[in-house]
Amino acid sequence: MLEIKNIHANVGDKPILKGINLSVNGGEVHAIMGPNGAGKSTLANVLAGRAGYDVTEGSVAYRGNDLLVMEPDERARDGVFLGFQYPVELPGVNGMTFLRMAANAVRSHRGEEPLDGMDFLKLMKEKIAELGMDDALLKRAVNVGFSGGEKKRNEIVQMAIMDPHLMVLDETDSGLDIDALKLVSSGINLMRGPDKAIVMVTHYQRLLDYVKPDFVHVLVDGQIVDTGGAELALKLEHEGYAAYGVNEAA
Amino acid sequence: MSSTETQRTIDDAGNEAGGDYKYGFVTDVEMDIAPKGLNEDIVRFISAKKNEPEWLLDYRLKSYRAWLKAEDPEWARVEYDEIDFQDLHYYAAPKSKEDGPKSLDEIDPDILATYEKLGIPIKEQEVLAGIANSPNVAVDAVFDSVSVATTYKAKLEEIGVIFCSFSEAVIEHPELVRKYLGSVVPAGDNFYATLNAAVFSDGTFVYIPKGVRCPMELSTYFRINTANTGQFERTLIIADEGSYVSYLEGCTAPMRDENQLHAAVVELVALDDAEIKYSTVQNWYPGDKDGVGGIYNFVTKRGACRGKNSKISWTQVETGSAVTWKYPSCILQGDGSVGEFYSVAITNNYQQADTGTKMIHIGKNTTSKIISKGISAGFAQNTYRGIVRVQPGAENARNFTQCDSLLMGDQCGAHTVPYIEVKNPTATVEHEATTSKISEDQMFYCLQRGLDPEEAISMIVNGFCKEVMQQLPMEFAVEAQKLLGISLEGSVG
Numbered sequence: 001m002l003e004i005k006n007i008h009a010n011v012g013d014k015p016i017l018k019g020i021n022l023s024v025n026g027g028e029v030h031a032i033m034g035p036n037g038a039g040k041s042t043l044a045n046v047l048a049g050r051a052g053y054d055v056t057e058g059s060v061a062y063r064g065n066d067l068l069v070m071e072p073d074e075r076a077r078d079g080v081f082l083g084f085q086y087p088v089e090l091p092g093v094n095g096m097t098f099l100r101m102a103a104n105a106v107r108s109h110r111g112e113e114p115l116d117g118m119d120f121l122k123l124m125k126e127k128i129a130e131l132g133m134d135d136a137l138l139k140r141a142v143n144v145g146f147s148g149g150e151k152k153r154n155e156i157v158q159m160a161i162m163d164p165h166l167m168v169l170d171e172t173d174s175g176l177d178i179d180a181l182k183l184v185s186s187g188i189n190l191m192r193g194p195d196k197a198i199v200m201v202t203h204y205q206r207l208l209d210y211v212k213p214d215f216v217h218v219l220v221d222g223q224i225v226d227t228g229g230a231e232l233a234l235k236l237e238h239e240g241y242a243a244y245g246v247n248e249a250a
Numbered sequence: 251m252s253s254t255e256t257q258r259t260i261d262d263a264g265n266e267a268g269g270d271y272k273y274g275f276v277t278d279v280e281m282d283i284a285p286k287g288l289n290e291d292i293v294r295f296i297s298a299k300k301n302e303p304e305w306l307l308d309y310r311l312k313s314y315r316a317w318l319k320a321e322d323p324e325w326a327r328v329e330y331d332e333i334d335f336q337d338l339h340y341y342a343a344p345k346s347k348e349d350g351p352k353s354l355d356e357i358d359p360d361i362l363a364t365y366e367k368l369g370i371p372i373k374e375q376e377v378l379a380g381i382a383n384s385p386n387v388a389v390d391a392v393f394d395s396v397s398v399a400t401t402y403k404a405k406l407e408e409i410g411v412i413f414c415s416f417s418e419a420v421i422e423h424p425e426l427v428r429k430y431l432g433s434v435v436p437a438g439d440n441f442y443a444t445l446n447a448a449v450f451s452d453g454t455f456v457y458i459p460k461g462v463r464c465p466m467e468l469s470t471y472f473r474i475n476t477a478n479t480g481q482f483e484r485t486l487i488i489a490d491e492g493s494y495v496s497y498l499e500g501c502t503a504p505m506r507d508e509n510q511l512h513a514a515v516v517e518l519v520a521l522d523d524a525e526i527k528y529s530t531v532q533n534w535y536p537g538d539k540d541g542v543g544g545i546y547n548f549v550t551k552r553g554a555c556r557g558k559n560s561k562i563s564w565t566q567v568e569t570g571s572a573v574t575w576k577y578p579s580c581i582l583q584g585d586g587s588v589g590e591f592y593s594v595a596i597t598n599n600y601q602q603a604d605t606g607t608k609m610i611h612i613g614k615n616t617t618s619k620i621i622s623k624g625i626s627a628g629f630a631q632n633t634y635r636g637i638v639r640v641q642p643g644a645e646n647a648r649n650f651t652q653c654d655s656l657l658m659g660d661q662c663g664a665h666t667v668p669y670i671e672v673k674n675p676t677a678t679v680e681h682e683a684t685t686s687k688i689s690e691d692q693m694f695y696c697l698q699r700g701l702d703p704e705e706a707i708s709m710i711v712n713g714f715c716k717e718v719m720q721q722l723p724m725e726f727a728v729e730a731q732k733l734l735g736i737s738l739e740g741s742v743g
Binding site for chain 1: 689690691692696697699701702703705709710713714715716717
């Protein structure tokens with residue numbers, strides 16, 4: 001699904017990623033953990049192709065293709081989904097309209113007919129019900145005036161509708177109370193499947209209580225310094241990153 | 251945005267610059283054209299062509315003499331080469347009109363084809379034969395200086411609604427024309443209005459009788475075709491007591507390297523409890539990406555809320571023209587009358603727009619609302635200019651004004667010039683203004699949800715303009731939304 005080889009990336013002139021190697025197969029859930037400033041969000045943004053994140057070395061293969069030559073919107077249509085740490089407000093843009101445009105962008109890429117209003121509404125209602133949510137948020141402008149939890153829930157709805165192959169979730173658990181965390185987690189779990197892969201970038205272990213990872217990677221100063229199973233996250237929760245030479249109090 | 255993506259967008263822009271204005275074609279039709287230049291003989295020529303009564307010729311000649319003494323206004327934030335008024339044709343009409351076509355069948359097929367190409371339904375049966383959501387619209391089609399077709403006239407006549415070309419109204423309903431012509435925009439109002447009063451060619455006349463709610467949208471479609479011709483449209487809409495009408499105008503012109511002048515005058519009169527909703531989708535040729543060519547759109551539009559509790563609502567979507575100079579205004583004379591101005595003005599490349607409104611509160615308990623959305627891209631300059639004036643007798647007048655500007659890139663300009671003059675202490679006047687840019691975050695968010703850059707821009711801009719766009723009649727809202735996207739193509743980068 002995803003083959004990251006020796007990726008180096010700069011933000012501006014500053015090197016952030018310094019040789020990342022990561023292999024993700026269909027059906028797997030990977031957690032990327034690490035202290036602030038380690039490069040977790042940079043990795044997520046590099047995968048999504050955000051401007052300003054320049055890859056200086058290395059390669060990324062996504063489903064056998066060179067991901068780095070693809071435009072950000074092409075990546076999205078081809079099934080790379082980024083769950084934003086800070087979902088962006090789009091004043092005046094109706095949530096339902098936005099979601100339908102996103103859904104149809106993906107559909108046309110897959111050679112499917114675009115959904116008309118009625119068919120879309122049906123699909124949307126199905127997905128929302130599966131997620132245990134309601135469509136109140138979709139009747140408002142995208143993310144405008146949403147609470148932190150509402151924004152993250154909205155990301156999950158978008159993810160469910162776009163039905164991506166590779167989901168990169170950037171601090172999706174931040175700013176969530178326990179009920180919202182459960183709702184969001186169950187939404188993520190619904191997306192698991194043999195041809196789906198999830199990469200969760202997180203600072204804390206608590207999301208991993210609900211979405212059990214197959215692999216946990218420790219990212220420190222732009223490199224993956226340790227890899228283990230779910231138990232590694234628990235260990236980090238107790239011991240912090242001191243073992244990797246990080247003084248988090250600093 | 252990545253450099254490859256920027257390049258892709260620039261390439262699109264390059265392709266689009268020549269081809270994005272899909273209305274840029276010229277129709278080859280035999281024309282009856284006045285010689286170039288402006289003098290009393292030309293004024294007489296136009297009047298004679300239209301078999302006008304003596305009083306109207308006098309009106310024109312007086313206006314012409316006043317115009318000779320008037321000066322081109324300079325206060326607007328627009329720059330353009332001086333116009334050589336002797337180098338223009340002031341009358342151009344398709345020849346077949348000479349014989350006076352009695353039905354659509356007699357109109358030059360090339361002209362019919364033109365409107366077909368523009369997507370304007372001037373064959374009634376086409377509208378009727380249309381599928382479920384076919385627009386419920388009557389159309390007056392103006393081609394250069396004359397109206398070539400007006401649809402649904404007969405059907406509207408049955409309920410007393412007069413919907414015809416201005417020239418026809420002068421012959422058929424002289425008493426109404428004479429009573430209201432120049433009563434809102436006096437002949438000597440300003441340089442371009444005065445010029446229009448002297449040489450106006452054609453436009454639309456609408457009269458809605460007492461208590462009638464006009465059952466369909468009325469619309470005029472203006473087309474400039476002939477080179478070096480000025481278009482001087484004249485439109486007059488009267489809504490008698492307790493009546494309602496929604497009217498829409500659209501405009502296009504061929505792509506040419508020379509600038510062309512469009513100087514219209516529109517007058518609206520709303521009597522007691524009457525309401526006029528006037529919408530404009532202005533898509534004159536804007537010039538090319540280097541600012542060569544395009545229409546000078548110097549327009550005077552004004553409505554008088556003459557009766558108590560009357561209402562006039564202007565909605566404009568201004569995407570075309572090289573230079574726009576336009577202030578659709580409301581004179582709120584009747585007690586309890588309401589004026590509204592909803593505007594979207596988009597300028598891209600080297601376009602310039604100086605547009606806004608005047609809300610003149612005279613009657614008691616009058617209210618006005620101004621929502622202006624200005625979008626600038628490329629090297630364009632976009633100015634909101636408006637006056638809210640509360641006269642001494644306007645007890646409890648209220649105004650709310652909101653002016654939002656959206657900038658794309660760092661070479662364009664947005665300016666807001668609001669004047670507020672309050673002469674009555676009971677008035678409440680509110681003004682809000684914002685200026686923002688489409689953020690890279692917003693763009694990336696949309697791209698990450700699979701939208702291509704043009705779709706993303708169009709969606710964000712439509713969101714920005716939503717309050718105005720939702721005022722448009724349904725039949726035109728979708729088209730106008732697309733137009734916003736097209737106008738901004740190539741502006742990402």
